[in-house]
Amino acid sequence: MSNLKEIAVDFLKLVASGNVREAYQLYVSPDFLHHNPFFQGDAESLMLAMEESATTNPNKELEVKLTMQDGEVVAIHSHIKQHPDDIGGAVVHIFRFQQNQIVELWDVGQAIPEDSPNVNGMF
DSSP: OOOHHHHHHHHHHHHHTTOHHHHHHHHEEEEEEEOOTTSOSSHHHHHHHHHHHHHHOTTOEEEEEEEEEETTEEEEEEEEESSTTOOOEEEEEEEEEETTEEEEEEEEEEEOOSSOSOTTOOO
16 A cells, blocks of 8 residues: 555645646546535536636645544645735645545635634644
């Protein structure tokens, strides 16, 4: 088994840098489905939305903070900014793999507040 955490991180980095189709060609299974509530559950709709986001936000930044793996499930906790001056958001992507390909994806995000009483921060 390849290092699934590395595959998941590379997928996210490719998508964030605008290389969405390359990410899909390298890592996404033909049986892929996702759970983002804003798009249909198929690969094509999410890929097109990711491409549109890359076009709208060509200077997107992704900083991986934590990776976790349990068997064929990988979770990546990241700080994502739409542009360098954006405060950004904390996002968790959960990937399910089969035969080193992404077959299922969940994503959960939370905006980073400008003022927070929590001294520990989001990360």
